[in-house]
Amino acid sequence: MYRTNTCGELRLADAGKEVTLAGWVQRTRKMGGMTFVDLRDRYGLTQLVFNEAVDEALCARANKLGREFCVQVRGLVSERESKNLKIPTGEIEILARELTVLSESATPPFTIEDDTDGGDDIRMKYRYLDLRRPTVRKNLELRHRMTTIVRNYLDSQQFIEVETPILIGSTPEGARDFVVPSRMNPGQFYALPQSPQTLKQLLMVSGFDRYFQIAKCFRDEDLRADRQPEFTQIDCEMSFVDQEDVTDLFEEMARVLFKQILDVQLPDKLPQMTWHDAMRLYGSDKPDLRFGMQFVELMDVLKGTGTFAVFNDATYIGGICVPGCANYTRKQLDQLTDFVKRPQVGAKGLVYVKFNEDGTVKSSVDKFYAPEVWQTLKEKTNAKDGDLVLILSGDQANKTRVQLSTLRLEMGNRLGLRDKNRFECLWIVDFPLFEWSDEEQRLMSMHHPFTMPHPDDIPLLETEPEKVRAKAYDFVCNGVELGGGSLRIHDGKLQEKMFKILGFTPERAMAQFGFLINAFKYGAPPHAGLAFGLDRFVSIMAGLDSIRDCIAFPKNNSGRDVMLDAPSFLDEKQLQELQIKLDVSQES
DSSP, X not given: OOOSSOTTOOOGGGTTOEEEEEEEEEEEEEETTEEEEEEEETTEEEEEEEETTTOHHHHHHHHTOOTTOEEEEEEEEEEOSSOOTTSTTTTEEEEEEEEEEEEOOOOOSSXXXXXXXXXXXXXXXXXXXXXXXXXXXHHHHXXXXXXXXXXXXXXHTTOEEOOOOSSBOOOOSSSOOOEEEOSSSTTXXXXXXXXXXXXXXXXXXXTOOEEEEEEEEEOOOOOBTTBOSEEEEEEEEEESOOHHHHHHHHHHHHHHHHHHHHOOOOOSSOOEEEHHHHHHHHSSSXXXXXXXXXXXXXXXXXXXXXXXXXXXXXXXXXXXXXXXXXXXXXXXXXXXXXXXXXXXXXXXXXXEEEEOTTSOEEETTGGGSOHHHHHHHHHHHTOOTTEEEEEEEESSHHHHHHHHHHHHHHHHHHTTOOOTTOOOEEEEEOOBSEEEETTXXXXXXXXXXXXXXXXXXXXXXXXXXXXXXBSEEXXXXXXXXXXXXXXXXXXXXXXXXXXXXXXXXXXXXXXXXXXXXXXXTTTOOOEEEEEEEHHHHHHHHHTOSSSGGGSSSOOOTTSOBTTTTBSOOOOHHHXXXXXXXXXXXXXX
16 A cells, blocks of 8 residues: 555644655755655645654655655654644644655656746646646646536436437538548548537437536637637536526526535526627627626717717717726827727727816817717716726627727726626527628528527518527626527428528538438427536636636647647558548648
């Protein structure tokens, strides 16, 4: 037996016990004839003491230990003279009697500490070392706790966990698929699932009325802080339910998670906001409600009431009132102007209006407007003396709102209003069923082709499909979409109509989704579902800015695993077996 105890469990009550510990050397300190070693494992850290006066040879061996040596130590639990109450084991130490080096370590490329000196790239290359750091380890322990709570909760609600295939057929509608060649079927390819969507619908047809899965999903799309090419969903589907049944059940699951993990009590009923209101008031379908600064439309105040051509030509003018920021300097305002002009934001400029504490008004477009206009604007935005109003305009309302949303979030960050220890959750409902794709030059499903239209809007499918609302819902927390779902179409004729609007010929629809269309002929029940992004949910709970540190082995921003050096080239023999020839253009 390599150990009798872990490095995180011994306390003062264990004084006098002889124990054996095993773990990794965090650091060593030599003080006179004494050598102190901090030994670390997954459970914590314990101080070891080697006394030269007691065993000179043993102490000499301890002095040769390097960082991250894997060792075994036998000794006596003793009360520490100089206690460290910052750690659970800080009242005891181990008076070492035996030391066995189980494995030596090269000098680590970065310090294995909470505040490491390793950058992202080096930590990802040596991820197995990075995972030894307590901060990263705690994220994975949190992930484990959350999945355990989810499984227990869903089990208590009569859900059954079913695994669906990883190798499926490609469905080009939506994000790009990762494809896998088939050796036994030359020239044909599997796809990795973007979600188990159609498969879980088939389970509903099969009579498994409550399904869930902690499902691996894959999307070949550009990456960012909250997106990875492979990710994990808490994937669920239910039969014989309406929208309220689904939202009630899963907001209760969220309440259980927040209470058990963070001891945070969510409201008994979460608010709901329509997609149109979210875009009108926040310029985002995932609004951060931890702070105010709702948008105020200012077309009636600023268009045609002065000689500023930019506003007079605009289709949309909107502003936010930033409390207490009328004292912003010209330099700070120029920084904000540069911020909104960045390509990632895309605005052409920024107009400000300062309502100073002394009652005076100062604006970047003073000369174009009479003082009465600023008084009207002050009333419209509910600004007070000392407040700053920031204004954007454009020729496309939603595009300008999205830009204003980015500015709003930036002001929230600058003013410290986005507290990671505060949680504001809501449902976004009544999404548009379709959205226009400039790239495809046609209507596309905002979610997927199987989403149920709002019953009141079904007559508009033939005449004004762009006005049709979806029976869809997203769960949003602190400006992050943690999950989403919808009622599904279970009527074959309605599903065929959806495919037609989306530009599918009957032949193409049958080729790609014939299995689902045929299944609907055999008594498909009304059904609905939802999937939470587990990685995002964990990152919110852990207060992280990126999902990478709650994934054991993540990819970098280029979609590469720098530790495994993947993706990589195949050798010629593998390509021949797959009957694949490569013609890769080499860019200089």
